Amino acid sequence: MSEATVKATFDVYRFDPVRDAGPRYDRYVLDLPPHTPVLTALLQVRADLDPSLTLRYSCRSAICGSCAMQINSKSRLACEAPIGPELARDGRIVVEPMRNQPVLRDLVVDQEPFWREYRRIEPHLILDPRHPMPEGTANPMTPAEVDRFKETPRCIACAACYSACPAVEADPAFPGPMALAKLYRFVVDPRDQGQQDRLVKIQTDGLWLCLRCHLCTEACPKDVRPSERIRDLKELAIAAQGATEPGSRHALAFKENIRERGQLNEMKLARQTAGLPGLVTQVPQGIRIWRKKPELLHAPHPIEGADQVEKIYEALDDGKTKEDAP
Numbered sequence: 606m607s608e609a610t611v612k613a614t615f616d617v618y619r620f621d622p623v624r625d626a627g628p629r630y631d632r633y634v635l636d637l638p639p640h641t642p643v644l645t646a647l648l649q650v651r652a653d654l655d656p657s658l659t660l661r662y663s664c665r666s667a668i669c670g671s672c673a674m675q676i677n678s679k680s681r682l683a684c685e686a687p688i689g690p691e692l693a694r695d696g697r698i699v700v701e702p703m704r705n706q707p708v709l710r711d712l713v714v715d716q717e718p719f720w721r722e723y724r725r726i727e728p729h730l731i732l733d734p735r736h737p738m739p740e741g742t743a744n745p746m747t748p749a750e751v752d753r754f755k756e757t758p759r760c761i762a763c764a765a766c767y768s769a770c771p772a773v774e775a776d777p778a779f780p781g782p783m784a785l786a787k788l789y790r791f792v793v794d795p796r797d798q799g800q801q802d803r804l805v806k807i808q809t810d811g812l813w814l815c816l817r818c819h820l821c822t823e824a825c826p827k828d829v830r831p832s833e834r835i836r837d838l839k840e841l842a843i844a845a846q847g848a849t850e851p852g853s854r855h856a857l858a859f860k861e862n863i864r865e866r867g868q869l870n871e872m873k874l875a876r877q878t879a880g881l882p883g884l885v886t887q888v889p890q891g892i893r894i895w896r897k898k899p900e901l902l903h904a905p906h907p908i909e910g911a912d913q914v915e916k917i918y919e920a921l922d923d924g925k926t927k928e929d930a931p
């Protein structure tokens with residue numbers, strides 16, 4: 606008995622920067638079983654319909670990370686994205702190259718910006734010869750020390766997180782989620798002697814540009830959870846150096862503002878973040894806000910039940926989870 610198939614419509618981004626005036630979308634229609642991965646479908650397009658379609662892949666098993674692309678606007682590994690759910694949700698499959706990296710041709714991007722940030726964090730052990738070998742073992746790390754890496758060793762460097770990241774798009778100084786997750790991995794490695802240097806450097810090297818949108822964690826096919834490791838890095842950086850940067854001062858001021866009154870006091874937040882000299886530079890912006898929305902510059906009215914917020918903070922300080930808090 607032959608396998609049931611569905612009619613699958615693919616709209617595939619095509620662009621050759623050398624020859625084309627601009628990008629276009631070519632439509633291909635195939636009959637395929639619904640479990641067919643998008644990558645297999647694209648390879649069939651190339652074999653049967655259009656040998657000029659350019660894409661990158663290798664393992665076809667979600668290991669090498671080379672087939673990452675935009676599938677119906679989400680950064681995915683094409684070799685593990687079956688067509689059935691995509692068609693059921695959107696009726697067709699739009700395939701595009703990854704974002705935040707220049708297109709070389711069709712679905713292939715130049716990954717140099719992604720790897721440049723990776724190299725910048727020195728992604729290798731700077732071995733500390735003083736790290737003791739646990740007694741009676743040939744392994745230089747204990748299981749508890751390995752656990753501190755969390756999910757970071759799962760990363761296959763597919764750049765799906767980098768493609769999904771609006772902070773990369775907004776500011777090229779942001780190193781990107783993968784580089785920061787890798788940085789975390791070395792910062793918590795007890796064998797590494799570059800930890801402090803790495804932490805100090807990253808404070809002024811884009812750590813605080815993260816927008817906390819968690820789109821990287823949503824996009825990661827290996828559940829590395831980069832946004833959570835970025836949060837951990839911020840905590841480690843403050844613990845190592847104090848709140849020396851506008852980003853860290855803003856994070857602490859935000860926390861204390863909410864603790865005090867259950868809401869933000871924008872004026873106070875700006876002063877605590879930028880300091881008085883910094884506030885002076887923001888005067889023109891303040892005047893614009895005052896003209897359009899003067900209420901934003903007033904001290905907020907006290908809100909009922911604000912004392913409950915303090916109890917949440919106390920519970921969190923006690924190491925309890927939010928769910929345990931009153």
Ligand code: FES
Nearest residue numbers: 665669670672684
């Ligand atoms: S081809 Fe290797 S991860 Fe998809």
